[in-house]
Amino acid sequence: MTVTKLLAARGARTHRRAWAAVFAALTLTSLLLGAFALAIASVGLGHARSERYAGADLVVAGDQGTRYTAKPWGGDPETAHTGLTERVRVPRQALSVVRNVPGVAAAVADDVFQAGVEARGAGRARAATGRPWTAAALAPYRLREGREPRRADEVVVGAGADEFEVGGPQDGAHPADRLTVRVNGTPTTYTVVGIARAPSNELYFTVARAAALAGSPGSTAALGVRLEEGTRSGEVAARVRRALDRADVRSVGERAAGDPAPLRVLTGDDKGDAEFLDAEPARATMLSLLGAVSATVVLVALLIVTATVVQALRQRSHELALLRAVGATPRQVRTAVGREAVRIAVVAAATGAVGAYPAWWGLRALLAARGALPEGLELPLPAPVWPTPLIAVALTVVVAYTAALTGCAATVRVSPARAPHENTPGKPRWIAGLALLGIGVSSAGTATTQAGDAAAAAAGAAAVTMVIACALLGPWIARGAMRVLAAPLRRFGGPAGHLAAAGCTARAASFGAAITPIVLVTAFVGVQLSGAATMTRAADSQAHQALRAGLAVSVVGGLPDGALARVREVSGVGAATAVVPGTVVLARREAGSPELRRLPVLGITPQGRTGALAPGDGEGTLRALRPGTVAVGADRARSLDVRPGSRVTLRFGDGTETRPRVVATYRRSLALGDFLLPRADLLHHASTPAADRILIVPAPHTDRSGLIEALKAAVPGALVDGDPGPPLADAEDRAPNEVLTAAAVGAIGGFTVIAVLSTLSLIMIGRAPELRLLRLAGAGRRQLRRMLGFEAAATALTGLVVGAAVASVPLLAFSVATAGSMPCLPSTQCALIVGVVAVTAWTGTLWPVRRTLRGRWPGNER
Numbered sequence: 001m002t003v004t005k006l007l008a009a010r011g012a013r014t015h016r017r018a019w020a021a022v023f024a025a026l027t028l029t030s031l032l033l034g035a036f037a038l039a040i041a042s043v044g045l046g047h048a049r050s051e052r053y054a055g056a057d058l059v060v061a062g063d064q065g066t067r068y069t070a071k072p073w074g075g076d077p078e079t080a081h082t083g084l085t086e087r088v089r090v091p092r093q094a095l096s097v098v099r100n101v102p103g104v105a106a107a108v109a110d111d112v113f114q115a116g117v118e119a120r121g122a123g124r125a126r127a128a129t130g131r132p133w134t135a136a137a138l139a140p141y142r143l144r145e146g147r148e149p150r151r152a153d154e155v156v157v158g159a160g161a162d163e164f165e166v167g168g169p170q171d172g173a174h175p176a177d178r179l180t181v182r183v184n185g186t187p188t189t190y191t192v193v194g195i196a197r198a199p200s201n202e203l204y205f206t207v208a209r210a211a212a213l214a215g216s217p218g219s220t221a222a223l224g225v226r227l228e229e230g231t232r233s234g235e236v237a238a239r240v241r242r243a244l245d246r247a248d249v250r251s252v253g254e255r256a257a258g259d260p261a262p263l264r265v266l267t268g269d270d271k272g273d274a275e276f277l278d279a280e281p282a283r284a285t286m287l288s289l290l291g292a293v294s295a296t297v298v299l300v301a302l303l304i305v306t307a308t309v310v311q312a313l314r315q316r317s318h319e320l321a322l323l324r325a326v327g328a329t330p331r332q333v334r335t336a337v338g339r340e341a342v343r344i345a346v347v348a349a350a351t352g353a354v355g356a357y358p359a360w361w362g363l364r365a366l367l368a369a370r371g372a373l374p375e376g377l378e379l380p381l382p383a384p385v386w387p388t389p390l391i392a393v394a395l396t397v398v399v400a401y402t403a404a405l406t407g408c409a410a411t412v413r414v415s416p417a418r419a420p421h422e423n424t425p426g427k428p429r430w431i432a433g434l435a436l437l438g439i440g441v442s443s444a445g446t447a448t449t450q451a452g453d454a455a456a457a458a459a460g461a462a463a464v465t466m467v468i469a470c471a472l473l474g475p476w477i478a479r480g481a482m483r484v485l486a487a488p489l490r491r492f493g494g495p496a497g498h499l500a501a502a503g504c505t506a507r508a509a510s511f512g513a514a515i516t517p518i519v520l521v522t523a524f525v526g527v528q529l530s531g532a533a534t535m536t537r538a539a540d541s542q543a544h545q546a547l548r549a550g551l552a553v554s555v556v557g558g559l560p561d562g563a564l565a566r567v568r569e570v571s572g573v574g575a576a577t578a579v580v581p582g583t584v585v586l587a588r589r590e591a592g593s594p595e596l597r598r599l600p601v602l603g604i605t606p607q608g609r610t611g612a613l614a615p616g617d618g619e620g621t622l623r624a625l626r627p628g629t630v631a632v633g634a635d636r637a638r639s640l641d642v643r644p645g646s647r648v649t650l651r652f653g654d655g656t657e658t659r660p661r662v663v664a665t666y667r668r669s670l671a672l673g674d675f676l677l678p679r680a681d682l683l684h685h686a687s688t689p690a691a692d693r694i695l696i697v698p699a700p701h702t703d704r705s706g707l708i709e710a711l712k713a714a715v716p717g718a719l720v721d722g723d724p725g726p727p728l729a730d731a732e733d734r735a736p737n738e739v740l741t742a743a744a745v746g747a748i749g750g751f752t753v754i755a756v757l758s759t760l761s762l763i764m765i766g767r768a769p770e771l772r773l774l775r776l777a778g779a780g781r782r783q784l785r786r787m788l789g790f791e792a793a794a795t796a797l798t799g800l801v802v803g804a805a806v807a808s809v810p811l812l813a814f815s816v817a818t819a820g821s822m823p824c825l826p827s828t829q830c831a832l833i834v835g836v837v838a839v840t841a842w843t844g845t846l847w848p849v850r851r852t853l854r855g856r857w858p859g860n861e862r
Helices: 001-015 016-044 095-098 133-137 207-214 232-245 268-275 279-314 317-325 330-354 356-369 389-412 427-447 453-474 474-492 496-506 506-544 562-566 633-640 679-683 702-716 733-767 768-776 781-818 827-854
Strands: 057-059 066-070 078-083 104-110 111-119 125-132 142-145 155-158 178-183 188-196 201-206 222-227 264-267 552-554 574-590 593-604 618-620 630-631 650-652 661-666 675-678 693-698 716-719
Touching: 001 474, 016 104, 016 279, 016 317, 016 356, 016 675, 057 232, 066 574, 066 702, 078 279, 095 222, 104 125, 104 133, 111 207, 125 178, 133 201, 133 693, 142 201, 155 679, 178 562, 188 279, 188 356, 201 207, 222 232, 232 264, 264 268, 264 496, 268 279, 279 389, 279 453, 279 506, 279 733, 317 453, 330 356, 330 389, 330 506, 330 593, 356 389, 356 733, 389 552, 427 453, 427 781, 453 474, 453 506, 474 506, 474 630, 474 781, 496 630, 496 781, 496 827, 506 733, 506 781, 506 827, 552 562, 552 702, 574 675, 574 679, 593 679, 630 633, 633 661, 679 693, 693 702, 702 716, 733 768, 733 781, 733 827, 768 781, 781 827
Parallel strands: 125 201, 155 188, 593 675, 630 661
Antiparallel strands: 057 222, 057 264, 066 078, 104 222, 111 125, 111 178, 142 188, 155 201, 178 188, 552 693, 552 716, 574 593, 574 650, 574 693, 618 661, 630 675
């Protein structure tokens, strides 16, 4: 034990420069592990903020989730779950059941609906949320002035209601002012009777009027419950749950199994789930994205750290072999190297863990700035917070220790007599690399036969497998590349080129270690950036082809009945189609396991769609689209094996299951979504149809400004947009996916810079005696700089070419399968990758030996 401690201490002091590179890699590894661990823990503990129900002790709400149970191949049944983004309502009969539960002081029905508010002379409308005045007590929101509404034409407005500009731009709302409120496109004038200390976008009506405006007389959005003094919320919640079960009161709507789901009784932080419907689905989506991105970054970190530690020990292979030759046992060598690595890893990991906190806050700020965090989602840090980065520290130390044992394994396995001569990669490594390369190519080939997520998963697996294969085959790749590059170096590089060719060929194994991280960053970053760019380009192209409308008409609070017919009658309108975006949930099996996916879809009116939308017809005809039918994108139809006449099982955004008949397929699903549904079907299951609008194609030679005025006259309160934009809203995971991808690319890029710098620095530190010998033999400083420059260029070029080749295989498969086009990468991003790799390779080659090159040697001062 004393001997190994002495060897570890001496090794750490003697090889400080070699361990410095390892220290940097381990610090970054710990920082990223800690940051992503904090992110996963924070998102895992996330919950919707409670505002409107902050003063309620309990909230009774519908089941905002849907489930799908299936039996995987050869396993027990599994159940998949996903959140719903449209409100699942509560039967009104639940109100009397809850009021009769012992311990309940009051129960209030909350009817929530969307409205648009217009003020006299304001010239514009604002979106608002309508509720019954009795629900204001659940916050609690109290009157600032005036009184509560008592008649159907009276309203109480929030304290910030001066934004409605009643009576003029500088006047706030006051009792006796008049407001025009639009609900489902129908305008009604109300008298303001009170001002409440409530959000400025909320309006409060009488209970009867709010129920009528909500449009669901037999149900309500949620029930807020206040308890009697001295009662415990947990006990009363259990009583309420039992009372609802005994009365068989369940969520409104037919569920997946044909049986309505039980109501939920929410307490504490869970109360916000009934208020911000998008928060829980977004949290689950972000958690899965974080898991995927974290896994990628951790894999890269393991590859880089292992390669760095192994390279640091490879530089000392003769030293370790000498220890074996003089009698050190394999256990002593392993223990000494392991202790040495742990010494460095503990300090590096602790340093990185400190930076995990600002890294997580930076990532969170970036998510918020890009709109990736939905309204109302709270992301608290775990309490206490210190165990999370401590786990990252422990993992980093374990990785360093394992890598150290791997690095010295070849030396300690052989006999002491052969140890000084054993330093070549073995045949098993060659076989494993070729096998992984074949698996990666096969996986890429599989991606070409798949569609959507299956193609993306197969392409991602191909990229990871082929990168690992290149890491194993690094020495052979470097040897082959150097043989190819040696001829032009000798022919065009002069004496420096001859020296560079000889050096690269002789040290192919060492340069293979430097090429590996370049291959890794080029492949990983190229796949991430090019995949996103390819899909964006394809979606933009399809949107341009699919959307022919030049104008769009919308009304805050929803389109009124008959708006489409009135628009079509306006002179100058060539074609008009009403569209509304929404979501459906698709239940299916992936590799035998159940899976639920929320997909953005579009509801359309098929009559007249030929002019406003061009989906790219496939089989069947979209003119046959009627209630109870659906059109399916060609790729999705292929993956589901459906065609016109088939039935497809879908669930609307509120969880209601339907089996519409397929009437057509279409090609431009990237722009229009995987399903086109009748607008009426989608609106029937939407709780907030605020995005409902009419797309208009002006007739040829129509005066645009005159047409806009005519449209405003035909549809009171209409907003006419001269740039309709894409008809389909972005997928809910697009913004967080972009942010997390950018974070992953940045992390991989940082790792690569450290890996290339450290690996080349270690190589060049070991070559210092060689360079001094060349100086003594007559080589000038300029010749050596040119030689090292050629070597750096050869290393960077080989890594970039091999990395691009590795990336092109899965990218080509993914692009052909999902976008039907060749992959693309913006020139600026491509130049950035090449520039970073070139600068890093040049710096790592020349900077460590700058003093050797600057030194003056007897008889050679050039």
